[in-house]
Amino acid sequence: xxxxxxxxxxxxxxxxxxxxxxxxxxxxxxxxxxxxxxxxxxxxxxxxxxxxxxxxxxxxxxxxxxxxxxxxxxxxxxxxxxxxxxxxxxxxxxxxxxxxxxxxxxxxxxxxxxxxxxxxxxx
Amino acid sequence: xxxxxxxxxxxxxxxxxxxxxxxxxxxxxxxxxxxxxxxxxxxxxxxxxxxxxxxxxxxxxxxxxxxxxxxxxxxxxxxxxxxxxxxxxxxxxxxxxxxxxxxxxxxxx
Numbered sequence: 001x002x003x004x005x006x007x008x009x010x011x012x013x014x015x016x017x018x019x020x021x022x023x024x025x026x027x028x029x030x031x032x033x034x035x036x037x038x039x040x041x042x043x044x045x046x047x048x049x050x051x052x053x054x055x056x057x058x059x060x061x062x063x064x065x066x067x068x069x070x071x072x073x074x075x076x077x078x079x080x081x082x083x084x085x086x087x088x089x090x091x092x093x094x095x096x097x098x099x100x101x102x103x104x105x106x107x108x109x110x111x112x113x114x115x116x117x118x119x120x121x122x123x
Numbered sequence: 124x125x126x127x128x129x130x131x132x133x134x135x136x137x138x139x140x141x142x143x144x145x146x147x148x149x150x151x152x153x154x155x156x157x158x159x160x161x162x163x164x165x166x167x168x169x170x171x172x173x174x175x176x177x178x179x180x181x182x183x184x185x186x187x188x189x190x191x192x193x194x195x196x197x198x199x200x201x202x203x204x205x206x207x208x209x210x211x212x213x214x215x216x217x218x219x220x221x222x223x224x225x226x227x228x229x230x231x232x
Contacts, residue, residue, distance in 0.1 A: 035221070045160075045168065045211055047221040064219045098167055104174075108156055108215030111179065113167035 002027040004099050004114035011120050012093075018086040018119055022099030029080050030055035033107020036073060036084045038095040039116075046095075049073050050107055051082055089121045125150045127212055127224035135232040142199040144227045146212035151192045156215035159188055159197045160223075163208045171210075172197060199229075207231050 008020035022034070035050040049063035051073045063071050067086070075082040086093055096118050100110040126149040136142055146157070154175040160168040170179040172188035175195055185200040199206055212224040 044225050045213075045223040047219065047223065050221075062220055064221075066219070100167075104215075105155070106215055106220070108213075108221060109158055109170060109173040109179075110160070110168070110213075111170050113169070116167050 002101060002112045004101065004112055006097060006099050006114045006117040008097075008117060008119065010118060011122060012089055013123050014090055014121055015088055018084075018089050018093060018121070020084045020097055020099075020117065020119070022082050022084075022114055024080045024082070024101070028055075029053060029075060029077055029082065033102030034073075034075070034082045035100045035102050035107065035110065037098045037100055037110070039098070040092075040095045048084065048086075048097075050102060051075050052107060053077060091121050093119070094121045095119060124219065125152065125214060125216055125222065127214060127222060129210075129212060129224040129227045131227060132225075133228045133230060135230055136202055137232045138202050138204055140202050142197075142202055142206070142229055144197040144199075144210055144229070146190075146195040146197070146224050148193045148195075148214060152195075152214045152216060154191055157188075157190070157195050158213045160211045160213060161206075161208050162211065162226075168211065202229070 003025045012018045033050045033052045036048040052060040070087045072085045096116040098116045099114045101112040103109045128147045130145045157175040159172040162168040176188045211226045
């Protein structure tokens, strides 16, 4: 059974960088798309971006254009983890952040999710 | 950019009733790339339907998806108490590659 677990600070100051990690257990991180999705309190879901690792030292990333200038997603295959960094955060970045596995040809079916972690941006 | 619109915003029904949720896209969406998710308060979303009409693993057959082009529907044939939740449609395509609709809340009448 694949399980995902987000970890990172629950509070980040404005203008700083938000760092989150997703640890994948019960399956390999290779050959799947791994996404970050966020949900501001009381609002809908916003896809942030994904990373695909093909198991042969090749990675592909794609980001939501609305966040692309501030977002980086990376993978650490030795730890079966992938990470998110959002720079120059503001209060608008306050949200529950989910990591998810994407299945399907282009990783577009999110079949496994982490429980989510609330990140608050405040001084 | 393709925009997804879901209606109604809130659907108030009683257990045992049939729920019909609509997802409309501003441009045509390939059926292969349309999915539906259920989200309960405090929980992560759960994949219900992929490819517009295929049930995900473990999803009861009272959930069904249909539609094509710009109009898609999620139907819950007979509402069980655990089905009262938020439902989101989601598509994959051109930039941004993945978007979600605003959601439909199914609540108890």
